[in-house]
Amino acid sequence: MDNYIVSARKYRPDNFESVVGQDSITKTLKNSIKTNQLAQAYLFCGPRGVGKTTCARIFAKTINCSNVTADFEACNECESCVAFNKLRSLNIHELDAASNNSVDDIRNLIDQVRIPPQLGSYSVYIIDEVHMLSSAAFNAFLKTLEEPPKHVVFILATTEKHKIIPTILSRCQIFDFNRIGVEVIRERLEFVAEKENISAEHDALQIIAQKADGAMRDALSIFDQIVSFSGKDITYQSTIKNLNVLDYEIYFNITNAFLSGDYSSALLIFDDVIKKGFEPSYFITGLASHFRDLLICKDPGTIDLLEVGKKIKEKYLEHAQLCSVAFLFKSIEIANKADLNYKTSQNKRLLIELALLSICNIDSKALSENSTASPQAQQAKPSTTVEQTKTAVDQETASEKPETIINATQQPEKAAEVKETPKEEETKEPNKNETTSTNLIVETPKQESSKEVSDKKATYTGISIKNLSESNNTKVEIDSSGEPKISYSHIGTDGFDDAKLKYVWEKYAESKRENPRLYSFLLAHLPEKNNENQYVIVVESNLIKEKLDAELNETLKFLKTELNNRDFELSYIIGETKQEKTFKSDQEKLEDMIKENPEVKKLRDQLNLDFE
Secondary structure (H helix, E strand, O other), X not given: OOOOOOHHHHOOOOOHHHOOOOHHHHHHHHHXXXXXXXXXXXXXXXXXXXXXXXXXXXXXXXXXXXXXXOOOOOOOOOHHHHHHHOOOOOOEEEEEOOOOOOHHHHHHHHHHHOOOOOOOOOEEEEEEOHHHOOHHHHHHHHHHHHOOXXXXXXXXXXXXXXXXXXXXXXXXXXXXXXXXXXXXXXXXXXXXXXXOOOEEOHHHHHHHHHHHOOOHHHHHHHHHHHHHHHOOEEOHXXXXXXXXXXXXXXXXXXXXXXXXXXXXXXXXXXXHHHHOOOOHHHHHHHHHHHHHHHHHXXXXXXXXXXXXXXXXXXXXXXXXOOOOHHHHHHHHHHHHHHHHHOOOOOOHHHHHHHHHHHHHHHHHHHHHHHHHHOHHHHHHOOOOOHHHHHHHHHHHHOOOOHHHOOOOOOOOOOOOEEEEOOHHHHOOOOOOOOOOXXXXXXXXXXXXXXXXHHHOOOEEOOEEHHHHHHHOOOOOOEOOOOOEOOOOOOOOEOOOOHHHHHHHHHHHHHOOOOOXXXXXXXXXXXXXXXXXXXXXXXXXXXXXXXXXXXXXXXXXXHHHHHHOEOOOEEEEEEOOOOOOOOOOOHHHHHHHHHHHOOHHHHHHHHOOOOOX
């Protein structure tokens, strides 16, 4: 039986040209050879399996080559290159710092450095995993590293640059190796498969490249593992089965269940994943990545970020058209939240199942948002009925501000609650001079604060309510502040006591919690009764009064609605507040003590005590 050599060693690069994914570094090293500007020490740092030690060996071989080629590669024919290729070169020394990390090991290295090379121009010392050296060993190495003999070149390699002391870093030229891209790894695997006469599907090699996480050595090791499992024919199914990777088809199927609101199918798919031995956390992180991939397929500019095979990429593009952006954003948020809470959850499976149910529930809502927001959807229904337009105009006269009017295309959960008036009112013959309309009662939704409601600018298919009223010659009464006059005819005249008023006032204060100063002020100042249904609040300055007056309409609407009393009135007046005095002078404190204990006064008089 022939000696088997793993692909990571068999196809290890032997010149700069065959190094993949590190073009800038190999170009810099070749230029330094070209200009004969070699540093005394180099530091190669980066993730595992990206070519640090390989580049160090190629560099060491090339600077000792006596017949460097025109593109500054080693010739592989001279005596030095042949000795290196047969692993018997005396000019290149490799030291594993993980097992030789003491001061004595470094001292032995320093003694070796004094010996000049017997063949070639340089003695190259490659120290791998240099971050494993002890602090004392680093300090012993400093002087030699800074001023080595002219024939010596040090190449240090590490995966953890942050563990190397700054005095070592300052003496080296530092090269940061990057993770190798998925496409670059896949192309290299295709080259290896072709050399080994192995038939491999494009998507199978793509999965191996993704699994390698940027490390070429890991990719070749996984490739050998798949070859041992599948033989000379590597398929996508055999690859995901051997690597225990979830099939993309599972995520596409569960996405279809989400889009159709079929929560039972979604739960069954998740149960099947669990039965196959996958961790729920692995599934939910993969689902979040799946939604991310669908999202980047929505924009042609970001499609290049999708690192999947050709067939799967086509499927992603197809499915992306079925999902709205709002749905994908919300789905990613839910999946990511479930992933964050996974470690602390007592019932991990239930946590993931609740996340899946939440995603099923947001689908119809997200699609309705998308259709409302898109211009194409509005063009499909360009003229919503005339009655709806007139209804919007009528609501302007029956609300405080145009912002509170219900948009005909607004979502149910965001719109104000609408109640139709009794049919008796609808049957009344309208005045000829007035515009026929349906009277609506608009109630402020409890889940939104009054400020949020007032911030919403209601428009009807891009036309403001004000313009609609002008075009229909509808007269809208305007109060002194320039706002539409509010009609509270739909509100009753229920009675209330001080306790109920206090409760409603504190509820209104809670709606202003996002403004801490206003929230504190409202809690500290309760309305005081002046006359029947007439209440006032005493404020300290005209500036505070002006700010409160600006929101008076909003305040009144909230209070009248909650109290169900349209006659309730509130105003702010400037005056002194009836707040208790917090601080007392020494004389006042003494008088309080005398009131509590008259003997204090006798003691003061006997000793003739007084304040200066």
